[in-house]
Amino acid sequence: MILLHDYWRSSASYRVRIALELKQIAYERHDIALLEGLQRAPEHLARNPQGFVPTLEIDGAVLTQSLAIIDYLDATRPDPPLVPRDPLARSHVLAQALVIAADIHPVDNLRVMKRLQSQFGADQAARDDWYRHWIYEGFDALERMAGDGPFLGGEAPNLADICLVPQMYNARRLEMDLAVYPKLVAADAAAAAVPEIAAAHPDRVRPTA
Amino acid sequence: MILLHDYWRSSASYRVRIALELKQIAYERHDIALLEGLQRAPEHLARNPQGFVPTLEIDGAVLTQSLAIIDYLDATRPDPPLVPRDPLARSHVLAQALVIAADIHPVDNLRVMKRLQSQFGADQAARDDWYRHWIYEGFDALERMAGDGPFLGGEAPNLADICLVPQMYNARRLEMDLAVYPKLVAADAAAAAVPEIAAAHPDRVRPTA
Structure with missing residues (x-):
């Protein structure tokens, strides 16, 4: 299962959701309620030392930073490409x-x-x-x-x-x-x-x- | 000629200098005196719409944003690699x-x-x-x-x-x-x-x- 830890109004989370949708990758979402401070909970800090969203669990790994996550998706699921090859x-x-x-x-x-x-x-x-x-x-x-x-x-x-x-x-x-x-x-x-x-x-x- | 528009104490410029040196790419430098506001001069804004350093002139192109510049250097001059392939x-x-x-x-x-x-x-x-x-x-x-x-x-x-x-x-x-x-x-x-x-x-x- 591919699991996205995100927050509905987080820009960086929104980016990763767009990338997953464009590549038609099925995933589940787990809400991290930022306004309630849940990003500082120990179980989230164990996933993401910055205490940020998004965090993506995929292929047995836990990925952080939206641009680094999208780079991984593009490398492992290249269709459609999200960055030009030239x-x-x-x-x-x-x-x-x-x-x-x-x-x-x-x-x-x-x-x-x-x-x-x-x-x-x-x-x-x-x-x-x-x-x-x-x-x-x-x-x-x-x-x-x-x-x-x-x-x-x-x-x-x-x-x-x-x-x-x-x-x-x-x-x-x-x-x-x-x-x-x-x-x-x-x-x-x-x-x-x-x-x-x-x-x-x-x-x-x-x-x- | 490869020309780097930079400022001696700019972190992002320093990144690009390290990348150029690691790849042993010969280049010339052009100082943009940030404290004097020269990054807002029309000739610099024509190179870099953000008015930032670094800006790299290379292969007939003008590149901006240090991580995007380094990505280009890594794609066109792959030795040594600056990002893993895995x-x-x-x-x-x-x-x-x-x-x-x-x-x-x-x-x-x-x-x-x-x-x-x-x-x-x-x-x-x-x-x-x-x-x-x-x-x-x-x-x-x-x-x-x-x-x-x-x-x-x-x-x-x-x-x-x-x-x-x-x-x-x-x-x-x-x-x-x-x-x-x-x-x-x-x-x-x-x-x-x-x-x-x-x-x-x-x-x-x-x-x-």
Whole structure:
């Protein structure tokens, strides 16, 4: 059995769900309730020393870090490929993905929000300003790194789109003005029309109260 | 000619220098003086829409994002390999690298420090506390993700070490207590003894006043 430890609204978890769906890999989910602090429980820290989601149990191994998990899925279940094989195209897609996965998402993560509150007394409005600032800065660059579509990654959805879709979801939650990013908006719309990507949406996995 | 746009004390630039040295690729350097804001100059933004270093001009292309650059170098100049070929070993090394490259470094970057100052009035001591906090949190996990050495990546230095060495350099600048991370300290010492890694040290490329 392939078991994904995730949280419905975690961006990095959402990425892995998209990858699993695109590759049509059957899996089960185990919710880690981040807001209740269950990521710090000993049994989760034994799986993931960072206390993060996602964590994927697969092929007898326990994998962490969404991009490292997706790399493994691509190496062991290559159809459809999620990163181009050509070295230059591959580097470009990785760079697009890292603009989000390294330079936006970790700076806006829940743990950073909590630290802004505890160290600087940042209220919700200040935290939202912070959150939006890094998305705008990253998207400004990413819009210029986008090609001719229809997907951010090119002709088919790949790792760039896998990172884009959850970040666009976050941007909408923060009621950001996305009209200034026509290429990103178009790529996100193209991705949303792919049934496998739609199946990974947070609303599809949100726990019922 | 292979041209690296970098800054002597940038962690991500330091990573790419290590990779180039390990692969014995001849290159020239072009300093981008971050403290003077030259990363925002139009000619640099044309190379790198994020206004970041490193940026590598190679094989007629312009590459951004240190991990994407190193992936390209590994694909086109495979000797010595910087990421294992076995999917599981590869995923583990990528996860180690991403603990630093995604979850420590971007949260402690110069632009984040500036934002802490401008948005929250954070003074040097508060910024240093922030900086150390994320290194400690990441290193706590990385120490538990380390194997039996001698390098973080295993028998030979690889992407995990390429990310570790610059982060350890930063930790020492911030006068952090590293004795609690014996595996990381040992891996860093093993890396420092490799001439190619030593050749990439910031002190070797620091501009003279």
